[in-house]
Amino acid sequence: MSGYVGDLSAAQEAALNRFRQRVSDVTKPEHSDHFLLRWLRGFLEVVPADDIKRHALWLLEGFMDRLKQSSKKHGRNIETIIIIIDFENFSLRQLYSWQVITLLTDMLKVYEDNYPEILEMAYVINAPGFFPLLWKLVRPFLTQRTVEKVGIYGIDGWKAALLERLDPDALPQNWGGNMVGPDGDPRCPHLICPGGEVPDSYREELAKRRLTEENGATLQRIGQRSRWELPVQVSRSGEQLSWSFQTASGDLAFGLRYESPFGESVTSSEYLIELQRLSSCSLFPERGCLVCEKPGNYVLEFDNSYSWVTPKTLAYIVEVLPPPEEEEETSSL
Incomplete structure (x- = not known):
C-alpha cells in the first residue's frame, strides 16, 4: 500500500485513526486526512536518526562542559542554560515526517532522563500556525517542571521577553540585541546555525x-x-x-x-x-x-x-x- 488516501492497509488505517484521535483537540477543519498522512508517511532523508541523536548528545555534553568552565571562570555555580528555538521561515514540509516526530520525542526522553534541571528557560519564537499540533505530540514526553520553563511566542512579543533575561550585548540584533557578525550580519551566523533547506544534491549523493x-x-x-x-x-x-x-x-x-x-x-x-x-x-x-x-x-x-x-x-x-x-x-x- 502506498500510504496515501484511498490506498491504505489495515495497519495504516489504524495508525491514521489513532493519530487523528490523539491530535483531535488541536486540528482544524482544513486538516484533512491528506494533511495528517503527511506526518505519518515522511522519513528522514539525508541524515540517519542515530547520527542526529549522537550529535544531540554531543551538544548536551558540550553544554555541561561549558557550565563547568563558566562556573570556574566566574567563581560561582552556573548550572542552567537558556535555549532559543526560532521557527522563522519554518514550514510544515520540514516537519511532516512521523519519523522526525519520533526522533524528537526520543531525544526529549534522553534529555529528561539524563540531563534534568539544566534548563533555565526555553523560548520558542516565531511559532507557526501548526505549532499547537507539534506541541500536542511532544508535550507528554516532558515533565511538568520542564513545561513550565517553555515560553511560546508567535511573531510578536518575544523580543521584550528575551531582553528580560538576556544581556543585549550577548544577543544578536535579529533577536533584539546588539550583537552582529564579523561582516555586520544581524543574525550572527558565525555563532548561530542558520538552518535552511537541505540541497537536493545531498540526496542525490546519498543515493x-x-x-x-x-x-x-x-x-x-x-x-x-x-x-x-x-x-x-x-x-x-x-x-x-x-x-x-x-x-x-x-x-x-x-x-x-x-x-x-x-x-x-x-x-x-x-x-x-x-x-x-x-x-x-x-x-x-x-x-x-x-x-x-x-x-x-x-x-x-x-x-x-x-x-x-x-x-x-x-x-x-x-x-x-x-x-x-x-x-x-x-x-x-
Missing part, C-alpha cells in the same frame, strides 16, 4: 552510496513473515564485532544477542541490542561496532516477520577485528 557498492558486501534474501540470523564466533574477549547492513527497499528489524560458547555446562543467551525496526535502513547503511567482553557466539538477527507480503534483500558486511589496543600497536609500527 549513490549503497552498501552493495562496497567491497566484501554479501546479499541475503529474507522472505515475508520470516527472519534470518547470522551467528559470528568471537574467540577472545576484547575483539571487536563490526557490522554494516542496508536493505534494497523497506524497513527491517535488527537485534544482537550473545550466546555462551558451546561446551559450557550451562548455556546462556542475552540480548545486547533489543530487536527494533529501523525505518531508514534502506536509505543509509546501518553501521555499528561492539567490543566483545567475552568469547562466544554473537548472533545478528534480521526480522521481517511483521511484513506479510514483502520480502527484503539485505546487503551486509560483518567482521571480527582485533582488540583496540592491538590495532593501536599495529598502527604504530
Whole structure:
C-alpha cells in the first residue's frame, strides 16, 4: 500500500485513526486526512536518526562542559542554560515526517532522563500556525517542571521577553540585541546555525552510496513473515564485532544477542541490542561496532516477520577485528 488516501492497509488505517484521535483537540477543519498522512508517511532523508541523536548528545555534553568552565571562570555555580528555538521561515514540509516526530520525542526522553534541571528557560519564537499540533505530540514526553520553563511566542512579543533575561550585548540584533557578525550580519551566523533547506544534491549523493557498492558486501534474501540470523564466533574477549547492513527497499528489524560458547555446562543467551525496526535502513547503511567482553557466539538477527507480503534483500558486511589496543600497536609500527 502506498500510504496515501484511498490506498491504505489495515495497519495504516489504524495508525491514521489513532493519530487523528490523539491530535483531535488541536486540528482544524482544513486538516484533512491528506494533511495528517503527511506526518505519518515522511522519513528522514539525508541524515540517519542515530547520527542526529549522537550529535544531540554531543551538544548536551558540550553544554555541561561549558557550565563547568563558566562556573570556574566566574567563581560561582552556573548550572542552567537558556535555549532559543526560532521557527522563522519554518514550514510544515520540514516537519511532516512521523519519523522526525519520533526522533524528537526520543531525544526529549534522553534529555529528561539524563540531563534534568539544566534548563533555565526555553523560548520558542516565531511559532507557526501548526505549532499547537507539534506541541500536542511532544508535550507528554516532558515533565511538568520542564513545561513550565517553555515560553511560546508567535511573531510578536518575544523580543521584550528575551531582553528580560538576556544581556543585549550577548544577543544578536535579529533577536533584539546588539550583537552582529564579523561582516555586520544581524543574525550572527558565525555563532548561530542558520538552518535552511537541505540541497537536493545531498540526496542525490546519498543515493549513490549503497552498501552493495562496497567491497566484501554479501546479499541475503529474507522472505515475508520470516527472519534470518547470522551467528559470528568471537574467540577472545576484547575483539571487536563490526557490522554494516542496508536493505534494497523497506524497513527491517535488527537485534544482537550473545550466546555462551558451546561446551559450557550451562548455556546462556542475552540480548545486547533489543530487536527494533529501523525505518531508514534502506536509505543509509546501518553501521555499528561492539567490543566483545567475552568469547562466544554473537548472533545478528534480521526480522521481517511483521511484513506479510514483502520480502527484503539485505546487503551486509560483518567482521571480527582485533582488540583496540592491538590495532593501536599495529598502527604504530
